[in-house]
Amino acid sequence: xxxxxxxxxxxxxxxxxxxxxxxxxxxxxxxxxxxxxxxxxxxxxxxxxxxxxxxxxxxxxxxxxxxxxxxxxxxxxxxxxxxxxxxxxxxxxxxxxxxxxxxxxxxxxxxxxxxxxxxxxxxxxxxxxxxxxxxxxxxxxxxxxxxxxxxxxxxxxxxxxxxxxxxxxxxxxxxxxxxxxxxxxxxxxxxxxxxxxxxxxxxxxxxxxxxxxx
Amino acid sequence: xxxxxxxxxxxxxxxxxxxxxxxxxxxxxxxxxxxxxxxxxxxxxxxxxxxxxxxxxxxxxxxxxxxxxxxxxxxxxxxxxxxxxxxxxxxxxxxxxxxxxxxxxxxxxxxxxxxxxxxxxxxxxxxxxxxxxxxxxxxxxxxxxxxxxxxxxxxxxxxxxxxxxxxxxxxxxxxxxxxxxxxxxxxxxxxxxxxxxxxxxxxxxxxxxxxxxxxxxxxxxxxxxxxxxxxxxxxxxxxxxxxxxxxxxxxxxxxxxxxxxxxxxxxxxxxxxxxxxxxxxxxxxxxxxxxxxxxxxxxxxxxxxxxxxxxxxxxxxxxxxxxxxxxxxxxxxxxxxxxxxxxxxxxxxxxxxxxxxxxxxxxxxxxxxxxxxxxxxxxxxxxxxxxxxxxx
Numbered sequence: 282x283x284x285x286x287x288x289x290x291x292x293x294x295x296x297x298x299x300x301x302x303x304x305x306x307x308x309x310x311x312x313x314x315x316x317x318x319x320x321x322x323x324x325x326x327x328x329x330x331x332x333x334x335x336x337x338x339x340x341x342x343x344x345x346x347x348x349x350x351x352x353x354x355x356x357x358x359x360x361x362x363x364x365x366x367x368x369x370x371x372x373x374x375x376x377x378x379x380x381x382x383x384x385x386x387x388x389x390x391x392x393x394x395x396x397x398x399x400x401x402x403x404x405x406x407x408x409x410x411x412x413x414x415x416x417x418x419x420x421x422x423x424x425x426x427x428x429x430x431x432x433x434x435x436x437x438x439x440x441x442x443x444x445x446x447x448x449x450x451x452x453x454x455x456x457x458x459x460x461x462x463x464x465x466x467x468x469x470x471x472x473x474x475x476x477x478x479x480x481x482x483x484x485x486x487x488x489x490x491x492x493x494x495x
Numbered sequence: 496x497x498x499x500x501x502x503x504x505x506x507x508x509x510x511x512x513x514x515x516x517x518x519x520x521x522x523x524x525x526x527x528x529x530x531x532x533x534x535x536x537x538x539x540x541x542x543x544x545x546x547x548x549x550x551x552x553x554x555x556x557x558x559x560x561x562x563x564x565x566x567x568x569x570x571x572x573x574x575x576x577x578x579x580x581x582x583x584x585x586x587x588x589x590x591x592x593x594x595x596x597x598x599x600x601x602x603x604x605x606x607x608x609x610x611x612x613x614x615x616x617x618x619x620x621x622x623x624x625x626x627x628x629x630x631x632x633x634x635x636x637x638x639x640x641x642x643x644x645x646x647x648x649x650x651x652x653x654x655x656x657x658x659x660x661x662x663x664x665x666x667x668x669x670x671x672x673x674x675x676x677x678x679x680x681x682x683x684x685x686x687x688x689x690x691x692x693x694x695x696x697x698x699x700x701x702x703x704x705x706x707x708x709x710x711x712x713x714x715x716x717x718x719x720x721x722x723x724x725x726x727x728x729x730x731x732x733x734x735x736x737x738x739x740x741x742x743x744x745x746x747x748x749x750x751x752x753x754x755x756x757x758x759x760x761x762x763x764x765x766x767x768x769x770x771x772x773x774x775x776x777x778x779x780x781x782x783x784x785x786x787x788x789x790x791x792x793x794x795x796x797x798x799x800x801x802x803x804x805x806x807x808x809x810x811x812x813x814x815x816x817x818x819x820x821x822x823x824x825x826x827x828x829x830x831x832x833x834x835x836x837x838x839x840x841x842x843x844x845x846x847x848x849x850x851x852x853x854x855x856x857x858x859x860x861x862x863x864x865x866x867x868x869x870x871x872x873x874x875x876x877x878x879x880x881x882x883x884x885x886x887x
Contacts (some may be wrong), residue, residue, distance in 0.1 A: 460642055466682035475656055482660060 296418040300426030302488075306399045307430040308481045309491060313399040317431055318473040319390050324447045327435035329383045331428030333376065333391060337368045338400050339420035345408040346416035352409075361404045362395065369394045399427055434476045442467030503527055521615045525622035549664075553627040555762050559755035560631050560813065563745040566738055568592030570747055571639050571695055573739060578697035592639075595695050596744055599634040602643045606650045607633070614659050625664030625671075625819075626654065632672035632813060635745025636806065636854075637679070638692040645686060649679040669861045670817045673854050680854070688850070693741035704728075705742045706735060707805040707843065707850040713792040714847055721791035729796065735803045746809040749802075756812040765816040768825065769832040773811035776836025777801050784844055792844050801840050810853035811836065820861040824871040831867055835860045 306312045313334075320330045344364050345352075352360050373391045376384040384391065394400065403423050408416040439445055441464045444452035452461070466472050485491045503526075510516050510523040529550060572588025583591075607626045615622040633650055657674030658667045680687045690704035697703050709728040713721050734740055738748025746752075759765030781798025788794040801807060815821060815835050822831040835856045842852030849855060 460644075462645075462683055462685070464648075464682040465684055466678060469681060478656075478660070 293415060293418050296415055297422040297425070300419075300422040301429055302426075302484075303491065305426045305430065305484075306402070306423050307427055307477065308484055310399075310402065312402050313397050313427055314474075314477070316390055316393065316397055317427075317434060317477060318470040320387060321431055321435040321438055321473050321476075322442065322468050323386075323439045323445075324432065324435045326383060326386045327431040328428075328447075329376070329380065330387060330390065331424065331431055333372045333387075334394055334397065334399070334427060335421060335424035336372055337365060337394055338403060338424045339417055340368050341365050341400060342403060342408040342416040342420035343413045345404050346411060346413045349409050357409065358401075361401065365395050365400055365404075399423060430477065430480060433480060434473055437476055438467045438472060442472075500531065503530070519616065521620060521622050522612055525612070525615070525624075528621075529624075550624045550627075552764055553624045555764050556628045556759065556813075557631050559758040559765075560628075560635065560745070562751035562754040563635060563748060563809070564596070564631070565589075566748040566751040567635065567744040567746075568596050570738055570740075571595050571744065574694045574703075574741055575696055578694050578701035578703065580698065591695075595639050596634060598643055599637055599639075599641065599646055599744070600631070602646050603633040603650050604630040606647045607654050610651060610654045610659070614663065620663065623664035625658070629653070629658075629671045629675075633675045635813075636672060636676045636743045636809070638687060639695045639744055640692040641679070641686055645679060645683050649675040649682070652678045665819055667819055668865075669858055670814050670820045673814055673858050673861075676854050677858060680851075690741075693743075703741050705805060705850070706740055710792060710796060710804065710843075711847040711850045713795060714790050714844075716791055721795060725791070725795045729800070732800055732803065735800070743806060743809075746806040749808045752808045752812050759812065759816065765812065766818075766821065766828055768828040769816045769821055770811050772829045772832030773815050773836040773839075774802055776833035776838075777807060777811075777840045778836070779833075780837045780840035784840070801843070805843075805851050806853040807836075807839060810839070810857050814853075814857050815860075820864060822864045822867050822871075824868050826874075827864070827867045827871040830871075831860055831864055834863075 300306055303309065307314065307317055316330065316334075320326045341361070341364050345361055348360075369392060372394070373384070376387070376391060403419060407419045411419070436446070439447075440451065444450060444457075444463050506523070507527075510519060516523070569585070569589045569592055571592035572583065572590070573592075575591060576583040576588060604626075607630045611626045612622055614620075630650075633646070633653070637646055653671045653675035657669055657671040658664065661667045676687075686692055688708070690702055690708065691697070692703075693705055694701070694703040706729055709724055713724060716724055735747075736749045738751060740747050756765065756770060760767045760770070778798050778801070781796070781801040784793035784796075785798055796804075811832075815832060822828050835853075838859060839853045839856035842849055842855055846852070
């Protein structure tokens with residue numbers, strides 16, 4: 282191993298930063314939409330969800346990458362699922378122990394991290410063909426890209442839908458007295474889809490290379 | 496007129512390429528063609544020459560909406576004075592309604608056209624006239640007590656998400672005015688349902704619920720109570736037909752809507768196939784419910800009464816027939832219309848949470864319209880192929 286890469290070579294940095302922008306798992310790869318709709322009504326669950334996904338994805342990527350040469354390719358999906366499921370159960374238990382309220386709010390969606398397409402997608406597309414370190418960075422990067430969108434969506438949904446941010450009231454009472462009302466539609470899942478759509482719209486009109494030609 | 500034309504011609508170079516205001520070209524063009532028949536001609540290929548372009552089409556629809564609008568204004572005054580127990584002259588009622596409705600119309604047009612012009616400018620398109628109708632439809636489907644800023648937000652949402660994201664007029668999959676109403680309904684339910692919003696400045700003791708809301712309470716009522724609700728609020732079908740009931744501004748009067756329908760059908764702009772099949776569909780579902788009779792709602796409301804309650808007629812004539820979001824094939828129009836009527840009554844009766852189901856039914860069928868067209872066309876292709884094979 283004479284040609285050892287430095288930890289933050291350009292290639293590795295790209296693994297971290299690309300998913301934030303031009304290779305975002307939600308807006309470009311269009312993965313993990315379901316949980317983006319489900320947990321973004323408020324900021325807090327969105328943040329916790331991001332951290333959970335980050336933990337699961339990074340570790341799963343590393344583990345699968347470590348054993349990538351020993352997994353028979355015909356049963357690789359099952360192996361991946363076992364790894365992810367074990368990690369998800371860990372995360373679930375940790376949340377229940379230390380953040381019970383949030384765990385209640387996220388309810389079934391923690392368990393559903395197993396089916397989060399981003400995780401399977403990254404395992405299949407990246408971890409199976411790369412060394413543990415890049416796989417780890419890829420996991421962190423993609424989870425961060427996922428989290429970025431989650432937080433943006435949750436920001437608008439909580440602000441406009443509940444008038445709060447991270448549980449704190451930000452829209453002054455005077456507004457409500459003047460007739461302002463929270464937008465009830467923002468709380469409903471369809472609005473998350475619309476907000477994600479707007480983000481995709483903005484992103485693609487800024488970066489024309491993302492527009493698919495058909 | 497001539498002076499105006501001259502003035503426009505003089506200013507035109509300013510807005511053309513290289514001119515001072517070249518960026519505002521589409522704004523200028525919009526006003527020019529609004530005032531005069533456009534002088535654009537196709538340079539190549541075959542084209543159909545017809546005096547009725549998009550702007551004229553839209554103007555006819557707005558014309559057809561006028562009876563509903565005027566009656567709506569009158570009815571607002573009528574309901575207000577009825578609720579506070581005063582008698583007022585006809586003109587007073589009308590003027591009262593006018594003052595109430597005008598701000599909503601202005602807000603709808605200013606916000607909608609503002610966004611429309613901004614998008615046209617940004618994309619370098621000509622300004623589309625689609626909003627002329629939407630801007631009139633939106634106020635007509637709002638409750639009179641709708642706060643203006645909510646109307647503005649709903650309109651903005653409808654124009655941007657309902658229309659511009661798909662590429663503007665002619666590309667939208669849903670009727671923009673209904674998107675505005677649906678947004679309003681789900682975002683601010685307290686201002687779009689209940690009994691406080693349908694009558695302007697009503698007395699507290701007066702019940703302002705719409706007939707549909709009364710009808711929805713029938714589901715859980717039984718026997719005598721149901722009968723008394725029906726007797727008290729729902730037996731006067733004549734008032735419902737004329738439109739002297741609480742409801743959204745333009746939807747109450749079936750009579751005024753029918754006048755609009757005649758205008759639309761006579762000029763060939765609205766599809767009579769859709770209108771007819773919506774009414775048939777609604778009647779059919781109503782009749783089925785009459786036969787089942789599982790609860791007082793199904794039992795007591797005759798099938799035909801569904802057609803004059805709430806927004807059914809308004810939706811059938813002005814919303815379902817929107818040429819962009821409706822089906823295009825003849826057979827598809829019958830299917831599409833029938834399902835709208837059918838679903839509207841179905842949702843109304845089965846789900847008390849959505850008394851005004853016409854909006855949801857139309858939006859749902861808008862979504863399926865391309866699918867219906869697809870199968871109609873494919874069916875036709877198949878049939879014709881078979882014919883060929885038999886001969887060969």
